[in-house]
Amino acid sequence: MSFGQSFLRNPDLFPARSAGEPWGARELVLDLPGGPYGFSGLSADQEETVLARFGDLRLSSEPAPAVTSSVFRAAAEDFREIDTRGWEYGLDFDSGPSSVRLAGLDLVGRLDWRPALRGALWTSVGAGDRFPGIFENFCRVLVAYRLHELGGAVIHGAAVVDGGEALLFAGPSGAGKSTVSRMALERGLALLSDDLNALLPAPGGAILAGLPFTGDLGDGGGRHARYPLRALLRLEKDTQDRLRPLGRAEAAACLLACSPFVNADPGRHASLLATLLDLMDGVPAYALRFSLTGRMWSILPAA
Amino acid sequence: MSFTEVLRKTWRDNILFSVLVELTYRCNLDCFFCYNDLGLRGEPLSTEQYLRFFEDLADLQVLNLTLSGGEPLAHPDFLKLGARARELGFVVRVKSNGHALRGEMARRVRDEVDPFLIEVSLHGATAATHDLQTRVPGSFERLLANLREVLDLGMRVKINSTLTRWNEDEAEGMLDLAASLGLPIQIDPEVTPKDDGDREPLSIAPSREGVRRLFDLQMKRAVSVARGADDGTLPAPVEKHCGAGSAGVAVDPFGNVYPCVQWRRAVGNLHRQSIGEIWTGSTGLQEVRGLTAEAKLRVDAFGPSGGFLNFCPGSAAVRTGDPLNVYPEAVLRMEETEKAVRKKGLLPILP
């Protein structure tokens, strides 16, 4: 099935440029890693529902956004009707060297580098509870690509704060991110997110920053949540608790599998791997086998 | 009365006859020199407003209705609007890039909209050049395939092209390509600034040599040097330079009404007034009508050469801020056309 066909009635009409009719005249600047991110063309209702979810990330007009995106109208008829019962949410991507196209449930979007990154989102949802989800899905992709161009990455993993530093627990689905997150909260540790976190380059290591794109647990830590990355822990469920050091390549490979959107972009695969190798330079990484006893906390690298 | 006399009457007596509607600025191509003002904001006209507008136009006895964009097919209710336009008895033209004109969409456009003419844009005679301008890989091959499909469906198609620095060496190839498809082609030698005044498109304006070669080619092949009005009719000699605001208007997706697609001086807005009210009551339109009469005097001042002057007050307004300023590019084209015509020993192709 070619790009967009599963979501769009007529993929031939996929917008090739950031243009169309905006939903409204509202503008919004959000402080997310790699930003600030500006959004224009929102209706008053859209703005209100976005602020209900991301209000504490709102910035006044200063500083000027580093990345701007426009929101445009699409018609409900542009999209195929999808029975979402039991349907696992997904996006359809088509990427090139200077653009990325995406299509999803009631949304199409573009990222264009000309040469600076600009985003555009078309949706048929002008108001109501469904808009923040559409907006967030677009933002997840936007931030992932923005961080990639800044030498960082969005990582699918659980980030736990301990002693002013962050531990990043990563691994495939079912490896135990949610379990570790719950155990961390039970121990009174802070959790950035159990879903998506931002990994940014820093002198001599990497920084983990909170993202408001949380799963079931954590709140992203708010806009100033930035912690030096103490260690990466590749999760493996077990009945014992054991730590085995990982080489830098193994660590990068683990993160590659956990870098949503960009890791599925064939044209950016090599640059993503190089970025992750750089990010893990000097950051300890381990394979962590852990049990539900909580003993693992005693063997984790300390501050 | 001949048709030319009817046209003359529409210009002279301010009878609205041709309307171009930019349904949306959404587009599935991203042409480098596109003139659309993508920063324009406002409340888009709703489908219901368009339907009322079309009814008003029919009541005013407007004959020609051109659906444009952006890509008009990208308007979610394009087919509904087109079908209503047909029902209301307009001669409908569709200005499309042709990229989505295939399969079910092409058939539905034919069966439901029944356009008099589809005007598609060609940007070069090779995929490399065409796709460079549209910035969508594969758009050239797609266009050729779609053109064949649309012709098989029995639709009437015209190719429009704009001569640029990038495609000027392919002008002959474009004429050949059109001929091989059996289609008329009009190559416009003028790249215009964007509607917001941005001059970036002019960075690929054709060279003087390119323009000269195009005119030589057109003369050799007896292709008329484009002077037709936007509705496909030839201007009729009257005391006005063009029918902008006198026999035609253009409307953007936000309801702003302009004297012509190139003259972006808003003379009213359909959110606030009906087209009938704007047509009879707009002081802006009255001024525009006066300016087209003055433009005629400016062109006449060039003497016999003025017959070769393809001057557009709208383009002059965007380029220089003054709709009566005969900008150098127009003079250049006048000189080159005149040379080409004189070399060939033919009479100028005049209305």
Add this chain to the structure above:
Amino acid sequence: MILLREDSVLRPAPDVRFRIVDGEAVVVRQKSSEVLVMSEVAARILALADGIRPIGAWLDLLADEFEVDRANLERDVLRFAAELAGEGILEIAG
């Protein structure tokens, strides 16, 4: 020659588009891309040929409008409508 009667119902042919400009009809035939400018009478007949009203109803209207004798009108209108139908500009509805 197409024979028409008072109960004949006519409408413009599908490829015909027309408008009335200053009392005259500008007729475009889409298939042939031919443009015709027709008289005031033709303009009036084109406007009346709505595919619903029979010619008899036109005659009632026109007789009132022009204050002429209906019987005299009938012959001219039928002949003119038949000419337009013969040229393919009007067609019999239904």
